[in-house]
Amino acid sequence: MELPNIISWIAIITLAGSYWFQIYKIHVHKEVRDLSMTYHVLLALGFGILIFTAFVEDSTIFLVKQIATFIPVLIIIGQIKYHDKDHWHSKNDPLCSRCNTENEPDWHYCPTCGQMN
Ligand SMILES: [Zn+2]
Structure with missing residues (x-):
């Protein structure tokens, strides 16, 4: 595997990982009042559309990146809905x-x- 390819896979792990840290933080604090539902819905929509694009372009790395970020954003949307009434105490x-x-x-x-x- 060539260097640009290796760096790209590391970037995908980093990007997807960042969302999982957000998921963990929400899971621990159950606090979502500072998170924008609109932001996350638009993010999921964009990632979702680009999954289709990656599939059409037959790009494995692009497809994996889109799926690896789309799924955690969907989970965050679920957390925002689930913890809607919870407040930091x-x-x-x-x-x-x-x-x-x-x-x-x-x-x-x-x-x-x-x-x-
Ligand atoms: Zn008062």
């Missing part, structure tokens, strides 16, 4: 005196009800 965070919402320690106003804490 830290027992050190103060609760709002009016509405009992968990605030961050450095917040002066509650984002839910506007109470000054």
